[in-house]
Amino acid sequence: METKSLPIMLFDERTLTPSFGYVFDPKWLDPFESIVSILWKLARMNRLSGQAITTQLAKSDIDPYEGLAARRSEVDLCRLHLTLGLPLKLVRDSVLPDALQAVSGPHFRYCRKCLCRGYHSVVHQIGANKCCLVHGDMLEIACLTCGAKAPYRLNVALLDAPYRCGNCGHLYGASPPVSPRNKRPFNKKARIAITRLRWSYFAYF
Template structure:
């Protein structure tokens, strides 16, 4: 018997090049070749590095491990590090986030003999509800939020856990929540589609306190 005829597949079934770019990951830098999504307008004055990275992580759907490596190629993501000047690779963060280096420096702790910082994550519930945490909240001598005048909190209201102020996977993967019991620190978290600028009066209050702390006042 003659062999069965073999017809060619319809032209629309033939493989064709994709009409969109394929996102390639540069494993050496842990950054996508086409860049990350991040807008400066999402940030408020003197926002901490923790707060910045939470927003960056949520906007791009990244894991805490990938985000932790943006602070330095040799950072152990599970041990993490204290976000202070000299410990974080500002050039690397600048390249990934596209933020000014001055903004990134202002987001880091800068301990001196006259200015000390709390080793436990401290927050204002109303700031957290806005998707904001300031480096000012970590200053040891600041007990109330400069913007809202509420007492700063360092323990989870549900389980009492006080998270160490270290940027690691545990902290990064529980944005705006207790890393032990997942209870909210205030509000329902932050989303890029709901981002709103902070009130001008709050910004001025935080700026005054930041400058005062920098001068040791």
């Protein structure tokens, strides 16, 4: 039996708007995904370059290779909300408030098991958190293959290498991430743990 697939999307990279088909499916997301995790799914599922995405993120023109900090004062949240068709609150929650920058890590921090399901949480970037609340594993801050650390900036180097080290190209996780279309939702215990930690930091922002 012939299987049906979603239509191929033709993008105008200057506006990141599809000429045909869906840009993004909210069902691909788990609670409190980081903006990096969201953009990696956008890039992976629509075959978009890091440069095409980065140039659409800032409130003004930027060098996509330098990029911008993943903070609310620099990211154009309203544009992302309209482009991805996601609730503005969800997009806002994916980016750290400026007031928390002092306690956030300067480098990309990740759980290897989370990345195997294509997930990275905004709370992974809070420096006081040493372990993943879902799996209990220590959060990594460097590639286990080459030792390189990726600055937590939305730039071509980070967005061109979904789930991989931009320096050596090896996967951050133990295996390639599952397709967003095929992943199973987090169980109730994991969702509660992530939500509680998020609110412990973001309650007033």
